[in-house]
Amino acid sequence: MPALIQVENLKKYFPVGGKLLVKQWVKAVDGVSFEIYEGETLGLVGESGCGKSTTARLLLRLEEPTDGKVLFEGKNIYKLRGRELKEFRRKANIVFQDPYTSLDPRMTVFDIIMEPIRVHKIDVGDPEQYVLKLLYEVGLNESHMYRYPHEFSGGQRQRIAIARVLALRPKFIVLDEPTSALDVSVQAQILNLLKDLQKKYNLTYLFISHNLAVVRYMSHRIAVMYLGKIVEIGDAEEIFESPLHPYTRALISLIPVPDPFQARKRKKLMIQGEPPNPINPPPGCRFHPRCPFAKDRCKKEEPKLIEYSKGHYVACWLYS
Amino acid sequence: MPEPIVIVEDLKVYFYTYAGVVRAVDGVSFEIYEGETFCIVGETGCGKSVTSRALTKLIDPPGRIAGGKVLFKDRSGRYINMLELDEETLREMRGKEIAYIFQDPAAALDPLYTIGYHFIETMRDHGTIRSNKEGIERAIELLREVAMPAPEVRVKNYPHELSGGMKQRAVIGIGLSNMPRLLIADEPTSYLDVSVQAQILELLRQLKEKRGLTLLMITHDMGVVAEMCDRVAVLYAGHLAEIGPVDRIFMNPLHPYTQALLRAVPNPTRRMLKLEPIPGNVPNLASPPPGCRFHPRCPYAMDICKRERPKMIEVEERHRVACWLYAKR
Numbered sequence: 001m002p003a004l005i006q007v008e009n010l011k012k013y014f015p016v017g018g019k020l021l022v023k024q025w026v027k028a029v030d031g032v033s034f035e036i037y038e039g040e041t042l043g044l045v046g047e048s049g050c051g052k053s054t055t056a057r058l059l060l061r062l063e064e065p066t067d068g069k070v071l072f073e074g075k076n077i078y079k080l081r082g083r084e085l086k087e088f089r090r091k092a093n094i095v096f097q098d099p100y101t102s103l104d105p106r107m108t109v110f111d112i113i114m115e116p117i118r119v120h121k122i123d124v125g126d127p128e129q130y131v132l133k134l135l136y137e138v139g140l141n142e143s144h145m146y147r148y149p150h151e152f153s154g155g156q157r158q159r160i161a162i163a164r165v166l167a168l169r170p171k172f173i174v175l176d177e178p179t180s181a182l183d184v185s186v187q188a189q190i191l192n193l194l195k196d197l198q199k200k201y202n203l204t205y206l207f208i209s210h211n212l213a214v215v216r217y218m219s220h221r222i223a224v225m226y227l228g229k230i231v232e233i234g235d236a237e238e239i240f241e242s243p244l245h246p247y248t249r250a251l252i253s254l255i256p257v258p259d260p261f262q263a264r265k266r267k268k269l270m271i272q273g274e275p276p277n278p279i280n281p282p283p284g285c286r287f288h289p290r291c292p293f294a295k296d297r298c299k300k301e302e303p304k305l306i307e308y309s310k311g312h313y314v315a316c317w318l319y320s
Numbered sequence: 321m322p323e324p325i326v327i328v329e330d331l332k333v334y335f336y337t338y339a340g341v342v343r344a345v346d347g348v349s350f351e352i353y354e355g356e357t358f359c360i361v362g363e364t365g366c367g368k369s370v371t372s373r374a375l376t377k378l379i380d381p382p383g384r385i386a387g388g389k390v391l392f393k394d395r396s397g398r399y400i401n402m403l404e405l406d407e408e409t410l411r412e413m414r415g416k417e418i419a420y421i422f423q424d425p426a427a428a429l430d431p432l433y434t435i436g437y438h439f440i441e442t443m444r445d446h447g448t449i450r451s452n453k454e455g456i457e458r459a460i461e462l463l464r465e466v467a468m469p470a471p472e473v474r475v476k477n478y479p480h481e482l483s484g485g486m487k488q489r490a491v492i493g494i495g496l497s498n499m500p501r502l503l504i505a506d507e508p509t510s511y512l513d514v515s516v517q518a519q520i521l522e523l524l525r526q527l528k529e530k531r532g533l534t535l536l537m538i539t540h541d542m543g544v545v546a547e548m549c550d551r552v553a554v555l556y557a558g559h560l561a562e563i564g565p566v567d568r569i570f571m572n573p574l575h576p577y578t579q580a581l582l583r584a585v586p587n588p589t590r591r592m593l594k595l596e597p598i599p600g601n602v603p604n605l606a607s608p609p610p611g612c613r614f615h616p617r618c619p620y621a622m623d624i625c626k627r628e629r630p631k632m633i634e635v636e637e638r639h640r641v642a643c644w645l646y647a648k649r
Binding site: 213252266 | 364515517518519521522541544545566580584586587588592594596
């Protein structure tokens with residue numbers, strides 16, 4: 001599988017308050033590198049504030065990076081201008097978490113789905129036929145076409161948001177917590193829809209979620225972020241069956257399992273405290289103050305991301 | 321067998337809105353035994369939060385408790401009907417007998433006051449302390465009990481100076497400050513990260529053991545149910561679908577809704593190739609479907625399901641279900 005997206009040493013620092021002449025920076029994303037292959041789903045997990053949403057926004061060029069580059073089909077997206085940039089915006093798109101705020105309440109479903117097509121001046125033949133086809137694609141029908149967002153449930157709204165993205169025939173879609181605002185019974189509908197569409201159109205997904213069970217269900221590969229860095233990346237099954245980094249091991253052991261017998265048997269790797277402030281991240285390995293296996297070296301030197309087994313990378317001194 | 325601390329009988333909470341009467345909780349009965357962890361699980365709008373708030377009549381207009389009884393066993397062992405008490409007595413009961421922890425700890429704390437002041441206010445209202453000095457001392461003790469790091473410092477902090485996990489610890493501490501016997505936790509970890517969620521659940525478990533509390537947990541997360549609860553009630557659209565011991569609910573779910581719910585949730589410890597979603601949507605409670613409210617989404621729906629509401633039937637020991645599939649005819 002060729003890489004559709006290559007991320008190289010990507011950084012994004014945001015300025016914060018600070019004193020006069022002494023600027024302080026939140027290092028939201030601090031040097032991440034990875035690839036996303038065509039037709040796969042890369043799951044991005046981590047706790048709030050770890051930089052996963054910023055990474056996603058950088059990949060779509062919704063933010064300009066502090067440093068580093070992102071190659072999309074071999075071209076650096078931060079160098080794109082004019083027509084090429086517009087073409088990139090057509091190919092790479094996003095579905096947001098909250099379908100209650102991402103749809104304009106004053107537009108009908110038809111207008112919502114047609115808007116990107118008008119912006120990109122794409123010839124789709126009969127607009128009504130085109131929108132109808134998209135509605136069927138996401139499990140809606142002609143009776144929904146001229147209604148307004150408030151007439152729909154959360155799950156249906158998310159279907160509309162997906163149809164709007166599909167309208168542009170994209171290659172790459174960022175799914176930023178697409179089911180977190182939905183009920184469990186509806187969540188499964190949307191997840192299955194996304195999987196079916198991926199197969200049908202060979203779509204590439206970056207799937208962001210804090211719900212690790214959902215990430216496992218959706219992803220081919222998984223990247224784990226902690227305080228702006230990727231600490232582990234690899235095949236989804238391997239990450240869940242034999243996680244390496246102590247942070248990944250803890251996260252996986254701490255997910256509540258919907259099975260009381262398993263829940264009693266399972267060993268938990270508790271980690272203390274909460275993620276520290278990204279303005280002054282701890283020196284050395286950023287996880288060391290919470291890590292049950294921290295050694296002296298972890299406090300001083302930062303571990304590099306190394307390939308532990310084929311395609312499975314980890315940044316931890318336990319493995320070098 | 322311990323005695324029930326709460327007996328809810330045929331509870332009805334209706335909301336009188338412009339769109340019509342919303343029957344948010346429509347004839348729900350259950351009991352909570354002393355010392356157990358009881359869970360109410362269900363999706364948005366199933367009435368789980370409304371049920372928990374109705375236990376101390378915390379229902380604001382246009383909502384109204386339209387019927388039923390909530391019997392609470394007081395310290396002398398008598399059962400009193402909470403719904404017949406006057407507001408002053410209820411205020412005394414809230415906090416001292418029954419305390420709440422809500423989902424969003426940031427909304428539960430006043431940004432203008434220090435953490436210590438929140439403790440003082442709560443305890444002063446119930447006459448638990450005599451002076452502010454005593455209040456601060458008690459607050460530090462309580463913060464230590466909920467494993468707050470550096471409690472002497474934190475007691476002087478304002479809410480914005482604490483992280484999400486620490487705020488929730490403070491809220492739990494405040495909830496415990498008047499020694500309640502029943503603690504109601506409404507989605508206490510939904511706003512928290514996985515690692516912090518695990519810490520808070522562990523804390524609740526320890527506090528329950530140490531203080532001999534009864535815990536009522538409201539959640540939508542089947543994982544949290546499996547980890548925490550002794551008995552479970554499954555609510556669907558304002559009706560009780562099923563109630564029973566946690567092991568039986570997961571091993572032998574009786575109601576088609578419970579069965580479907582368990583198949584729709586991904587399990588993080590297994591590789592799952594296909595989830596089975598529940599078709600359709602949760603019904604609008606202003607015009608709920610007649611009969612069994614799950615029938616439009618139920619694969620086993622029969623004629624009678626569309627006409628008559630099923631009664632609760634005990635299928636195995638302590639395991640009851642409201643479904644026509646189990647009715648003897």
